[in-house]
Amino acid sequence: MASIFFSPSLSSASPLSTPSFQPRSHLHLQPRSCRFGVRCSYVDAGVRDDYAPNTIDVVADVKSExxxxxxxxxxxxxxxxxxxxxxxxxxxxxxxxxxxxxxxxxxxxxxxxxxxxxxxxxxxxxxxxxxxxxxxxxxxxxxxxxxxxxxxxxxxxxxxxxxxxxxxxxxxxxxxxxxxxxxxxxxxxxxxxxxxxxxxxxxxxxxxxxxxxxxxxxxxxxxxxxxxxxxxxxxxxxxxxxxxxxxxxxxxxxxxxxxxxxxxxxxxxxxxxxxxxxxxxxxxxxxxxxxxxxxxxx
Known part of the structure; x- marks a missing residue:
């Protein structure tokens, strides 16, 4: 089973927490920096452990100007x-x-x-x-x-x-x-x-x-x-x-x-x-x- 999470790099909240936002007319909705993570569990998919490690984490920082x-x-x-x-x-x-x-x-x-x-x-x-x-x-x-x-x-x-x-x-x-x-x-x-x-x-x-x-x-x-x-x-x-x-x-x-x-x-x-x-x-x-x-x- 695979799960994908996306969260702002400056946030300290866990992936399961619910963020709160203050409504402001000048709120910037396009963060300059973000982290994108992909986690795959081969055990849940029925794949034997000796073919692949249990978990692969891929995390990348992306920043554009x-x-x-x-x-x-x-x-x-x-x-x-x-x-x-x-x-x-x-x-x-x-x-x-x-x-x-x-x-x-x-x-x-x-x-x-x-x-x-x-x-x-x-x-x-x-x-x-x-x-x-x-x-x-x-x-x-x-x-x-x-x-x-x-x-x-x-x-x-x-x-x-x-x-x-x-x-x-x-x-x-x-x-x-x-x-x-x-x-x-x-x-x-x-x-x-x-x-x-x-x-x-x-x-x-x-x-x-x-x-x-x-x-x-x-x-x-x-x-x-x-x-x-x-x-x-x-x-x-x-x-x-x-x-x-x-x-x-x-x-x-x-x-x-x-x-x-x-x-x-x-x-x-x-x-x-x-x-x-x-x-x-x-x-x-x-x-x-x-x-x-x-x-x-x-």
Whole structure:
């Protein structure tokens, strides 16, 4: 006689116990990790013991990741998509432009969905997802920046929360020591409002990454802008002489020059670390982003 049991790997209840559930509108019904067991008894089937052992137990741990990247066709978003694909993570990108013009092989492995977060059919996009990453952000008028950096991200956070997605990662911005009249811009206030929403709705799994200047090879209208020609030398300079010029950090707005740039590849790897490590949550500074990237790269 054969019996099959299926139970969440984190549950300590016996196979015969009856689990209880708290009804919540954002209950996640698709566990990220499960255990599947098969037990066969040859004695009950009338098979002689000298032909086979009495019992065979087969237990396997299965864990899969599926990430939805908002703004996945952009500079940072595409780097995250590429890094996720390289780690065997299933990727769905949502952006107004849809599929990028990039002809690299990894592009064909991403599901590209054209859409606006304010009018998106979230049920179709989020099904099966284990994490949502938002790279949404931009400049413009005060009203535009509030809508892009704040409202759009907040809408995405709430959609993920209501659907029951386990983790949300927000690409935000460094906490610059700028004058208050600059920090009151809707670019910064919008980002901070989005951060608060992430940390409120995902207190034990939400991740906020705060990079400063992000460098790498950025494509704009078919042209490649080599931001690494500026960012990489500055990052190396600050890593060598940072301790000598640290006293200047007390000077207002000095962060514009003294905050170390972050490689777009490091930011992408830090995002992968946030997606795959269930113990990672909270706000990550520039140095913490680089440390997280090193863990994935190792």
């Amino acid at each position: 599926k990430v939805v990247v908002l703004g996945g066709s952009g500079f940072v978003g595409s780097a995250i998509c590429k890094a996720a694909i390289s780690k065997g993570i299933e990727v769905v990108s949502v952006s107004r432009s849809g599929r990028p013009s990039n002809t690299s092989s990894w592009v064909d492995q991403v599901t590209w969905v054209p859409g606006d977060v304010f009018y998106l059919n979230w049920d179709d996009v989020l099904v099966g997802a284990t994490a949502v990453v938002s790279t949404i952000g931009g400049f413009g008028s005060e009203e535009q920046m509030k809508r892009i950096n704040g409202d759009a991200n907040i809408a995405a956070v709430n959609a993920a929360y209501d659907f029951g997605i386990p983790k949300f990662v927000l690409i935000s911005v460094h906490d610059y020591n700028l004058p208050s009249f600059l920090l009151s811009s809707s670019y910064f206030t919008g980002k901070r409002q989005a951060e608060s929403e992430v940390l409120s709705k995902f207190p034990r799994s939400g991740v906020v990454l705060r990079p400063a200047f992000i460098y790498g090879k950025r494509r704009v209208d078919g042209f490649e802008i080599p931001l690494d020609l500026v960012g990489e030398p500055v990052e190396k300079f600050l890593s060598v002489f940072g301790n000598f010029i640290k006293p200047l950090s007390s000077v207002p707005a000095s962060d514009i020059f003294l905050a170390p740039p972050v490689s777009v590849d490091d930011l992408a790897l830090a995002t992968i670390n946030a997606i795959t490590d269930d113990d990672v949550f909270g706000v990550f500074t520039i140095e913490q982003i680089k440390e997280a990237a090193a863990k994935v790269r190792a």
